[in-house]
Amino acid sequence: MAPREPPSPASERIAAYRRGLRAEALAAWWLRLKGYRILARRFRTPSGEVDIVARRGGTVAFVEVKRRATLDEALIAVTPRTRRRMEAAVRLWLARHPAHAALTLRFDIIALAPGRLPHHLVSAFAEGE
Template sequence: MSGVRQARGAASRLSGRRAEVLAACWLLAKGYRILGFRLRTPQAEIDLLALRGKVLAVVEVKRRTSLEVALETVSFDQRERLRRAGAAIVAGRPRLAGVSIRLDLMALAPGRLPRHIPDAWKGS
């Protein structure tokens, strides 16, 4: 792998981590409790797992040029894997019994405030 390609990959990973931290801070300010960062499950990797009241948000964080691009970036198959991953986490944690699981998007674009979209893919 070329040095340029390695540097680009490292910069991309760092940008993604920064986006996740910023998204977590934004959710904390909105009253969510962050239960996990980059949770690896057999079904999928969850960027953020956040709880507010009886709603468990499985949050996908995307840093893109626009909200529309961020929404389109998450495929139907990925959304299904994230839903299954959220259900598996709830099944394995008795303290989460009774919560409803929701798939949210945190979209970040250069020069703009983060945008939290609860239930971003409702009905799909």
């Protein structure tokens, strides 16, 4: 039997992309179980992205989803750069959906790790932090 060749960088990127899609789908499902209505998924702009926009009552949550080997690694992966890019995308989303701007707005994180339930960190950071 011939030895297996290591995966190419392109195939690794595709696999990571698919894991990310599954993580975001699981996070959206988790939010729905908690009574949220999903307003948008994968809202992308040239300056940033919001993984999930969800509403429950008078609150709109802009959610960053991170999947890593441990929940702690997932939480640490939300860097200041990630937050700035997310904030830029949120400003554009609100400009396109002005009716939601009057509601309570917050930034959440959903951390995922294999074999663990999702960890929803409510109000994980404030704008400009």
